[in-house]
Amino acid sequence: MLKLRNVATNFGNSVIIRGVSLEIKKGDFVSLLGSNGAGKTTLFRTIAGILKPCQGTVEFKGRQTNRMSADKIVKLGLSLCPEGRHLFPQLSVHKNLMMGAYIRRRDHKGIKRSIGQVQELFPILKERKEQMAGTLSGGEQQMLAIARALMSDPELLLLDEPSIGLAPLIVKNIADKVKAINEMGTTIFLSEQNANMALKITGRGYVLESGSIIMEGPSNQLITDDVVRKAYLGA
Ligand SMILES: Nc1ncnc2c1ncn2[C@@H]1O[C@H](COP(=O)(O)OP(=O)(O)OP(=O)(O)O)[C@@H](O)[C@H]1O
Numbered sequence: 001m002l003k004l005r006n007v008a009t010n011f012g013n014s015v016i017i018r019g020v021s022l023e024i025k026k027g028d029f030v031s032l033l034g035s036n037g038a039g040k041t042t043l044f045r046t047i048a049g050i051l052k053p054c055q056g057t058v059e060f061k062g063r064q065t066n067r068m069s070a071d072k073i074v075k076l077g078l079s080l081c082p083e084g085r086h087l088f089p090q091l092s093v094h095k096n097l098m099m100g101a102y103i104r105r106r107d108h109k110g111i112k113r114s115i116g117q118v119q120e121l122f123p124i125l126k127e128r129k130e131q132m133a134g135t136l137s138g139g140e141q142q143m144l145a146i147a148r149a150l151m152s153d154p155e156l157l158l159l160d161e162p163s164i165g166l167a168p169l170i171v172k173n174i175a176d177k178v179k180a181i182n183e184m185g186t187t188i189f190l191s192e193q194n195a196n197m198a199l200k201i202t203g204r205g206y207v208l209e210s211g212s213i214i215m216e217g218p219s220n221q222l223i224t225d226d227v228v229r230k231a232y233l234g235a
């Protein structure tokens, strides 16, 4: 579904992503671990076409996308749920969801079906559909951000640090929902500093450090690896 070959991304003179190669297959649930500033968000923005790599190729569903516009990539079936949520705080929950369906705005039936699906997944969004997004709790806002990302009916969902700033109980709830989204058929690439949470729910993981992949493997092996435990699990 997704293949990166030797991808590099710069900001001016600084190289942020350094020759990253990785592969995600249809149905996979994969984590991207890394500490502050490792380059997780930059890598996701590169995959989503918001940033253009200065080297290497990105392939999504067999098509080279590294020069494609971000909205074309969304149309192909890739959706990014950004770090920090980036909701429209003055708009209602419902209107925020509709923003996520922008690329299929004439597909009224499909949109209705997706609204039903995300409301079933996150019942609170149905209860609060007329409430302004900015007045939701942090956990509810994260749920709305994930739901909005699902409104384009993606085949691949990039989730950038959904657990950031949330209490452990809410993190557990969100982790369960994300797992359910994968089980319903959406391929997921999940970026997290919370390695413990990510490795518990994903099948496989990559570790990013200073813009390079330094390790990869099945999550149940990474979780017992000494380097990972020291750096990311506080062991
Ligand atoms: N627009 C930008 N201009 C210049 N440098 C940037 C820009 N965005 C990010 N960087 C730099 O790129 C590096 C990687 O940042 P990035 O946000 O990708 O890391 P991250 O792994 O997502 O970190 P975090 O876990 O804190 O979100 C950092 O050194 C950051 O300062």
Ligand SMILES: [Mg+2]
Pocket (backbone or CB within 6 Å): 040, 041, 042, 083, 160, 161
């Ligand atoms: Mg980030």
